[in-house]
Amino acid sequence: MGGLLRYLFGPGKSEEHVNPHLVAAWSGPGQLPSLEPPTGPTGRHDIRNLARLLEQPVRAGRNPPQKYVWHASVRNHITDRILSDSQWAHIAAEMVAAVGIAPHGDPDAVRWVAVRHADDHIHIVATLVRQDGETVWAWNERLKAQTAARDLEQRYGLHQVGPVDHTSHRRPTAAEQNKSHRQGRPEIPRDRLRREVRAAAAASIGEDDFLNRLQATGVLVRLRHSTTNPDEVTGYAVGLPDHHTSTGDTVWYGGGRLAPDLTLPQLRQRWDSGPGTHPRGATKRPSAQHRADTFRRATATADRSARHLAEDPSGDEDDTASLAYAAADLLASTARAFEGRKGGTLTDASETFDRATREPYRRLPRHPHPAAGQLRSMSRLIAAAGRLTSEDDTTAALQLILRLSMIADNLANLREAQDRLHQAQAARQAAENLRAVAANAATALAGARAGTVPAPATRERGQPRGRVT
Structure with a gap:
């Protein structure tokens, strides 16, 4: 005292x-x-x-x-x-x-x-x-x-913060932050794992594909089986090879400890709501010359979804939830293609937008909107296309980012109508950040064409990945 x-x-x-x-x-x-x-x-x-x-x-x-x-x-x-x-x-x-x-x-x-x-x-x-x-x-x-x-x-008569809605993900504790600082880590393991899991979920067509993608990025995966039916997988946990307890054991994070919508039941529901999948469990990789076309197709799909959210001010909850979740997946894949695994300002905007999409108490949409499956399909195609390698790719990606900012704006209006003020604020912030990313990258592109600055978010295969700021 x-x-x-x-x-x-x-x-x-x-x-x-x-x-x-x-x-x-x-x-x-x-x-x-x-x-x-x-x-x-x-x-x-x-x-x-x-x-x-x-x-x-x-x-x-x-x-x-x-x-x-x-x-x-x-x-x-x-x-x-x-x-x-x-x-x-x-x-x-x-x-x-x-x-x-x-x-x-x-x-x-x-x-x-x-x-x-x-x-x-x-x-x-x-x-x-x-x-x-x-x-x-x-x-x-x-x-x-x-x-x-x-x-x-x-x-x-003060500023209205809004009621608790249980849509925020768990923040790193003080102990986690201090430990990461002592170890000289550039990023807190919980935050890195959440980004890796979200990117894998957005790019996956199903459970096996999801687990394989996580393991391919170097993330350790441990499955949880039912106590009554040992053959049934009921959950998962992830960890990093170099992140241990004081006794040398791996520090594991269950999906729900990373974000409310990253539990295995939530992910299964989202995968099941998509269109038919490739029989071999993979999405065909677009060729380099078709990568920009993939982004243009995704832009058209996002534009239709943005218009639907704008034209339905009452906001059917299942339609809104499914479209928002799918748009978050599309933005996560776009951020990975734009900035790579290390992330950057677009990845941060994706994290902010993700908060706005979650349903309270982990409620799942029972009847997803048909366009949600189309958005997820484009998310998988963009993930399969890989990193941007040309100005044409970047220009097409910037148009998609602007359409996603429209979705964020429209979602903010719906969240305000639902009195979900925390999520409305997150959607507004995400929309502003997305427009800022697009404006900064467009300026850098113009400078590159004029020969004054390097082009943004482009690299040849084998070169180190950079960050767009």
Whole structure:
């Protein structure tokens, strides 16, 4: 507790803390002056008395937990107005009540304070032992706090973040980030594996093809079999040959730990929704002279899908979901052809767009739109065509990227109509990024024709792969 309070009442890591002070506490506004840490001759706050008062129930509690400090920051959007101390005090009280650690009107609840050291946010600090000696276990406090935040946004007329929709993929943990930094990795393994799995899924016609493609890229694959029927495969996990635990075991990631739509049942559903497959389980590779034609055909297919999304503002959920999923596959294959395995700005835009396409709670479309199968077919053809090798290829690919930006714009409108604000924001961001990629690459192409800069995203076979920025 002492260390946390010293940080909150201190200058911050970059002198960003301005006028740190209490705005609320468990004992009510009348006691704030007596709880406020005094300032010493050096200008530093003496937090010892406040820390002692907060920890009193812990020292007197019955079997208190080893980790008893609860800490949450509540921050406004950059576009929100500046709230007063009394408004932040009300928000803090609503938060601790919503998560269940200090219900309204409970005199024996935990002790807590709210510290403000900036215009746009507060920190709520509490100890998890009630004043009657019982320990509080804050179950599902994150979800409860987010629900309370959505309510407070409406009550105060603040920026609407939107309800939790369970469509985001899991972010790398702090431990994963620190480990990757120590090992000097250019990319966190979870992120790299998600990109490899998504590219393989977008290029595959079925399960065997998917697994073979993963293994061909050097990804380790482990299948999970049913406990009741050992011959039935129910899932998979992937890992990297050089990514191990402290005991030397491979670190495995199941498909669902990479993204909600990368579980094996989800992938099977998407493969089954496509058109008929090649009898030998492969897609015929377009020749180099036909590669640009492949992109042009994909552009026409994407244009029809964009028009369908624009002309159906009500948005049949199955049609929207299947078209969005298929467009994400097409964009993933295009990004791989444009930038290669190392990725770049187009690959990042593909990741952003992917968030906008997912259905809440992993719901699968029951009746996919016919155009979804056509989009997936073009995704496989582009994956089979390989990297871009000429200006004609690049020009055709840029037209496809612009059509995909139209799909992203139309999908954003539909997500807003569905009140799925996180996904609407992701779709808008993806559309902007796609247009930026197309504009930058077109400028580079023009420069290449004028002889001033190298052509973008082109290389001869055998040359090292580059990144378009």
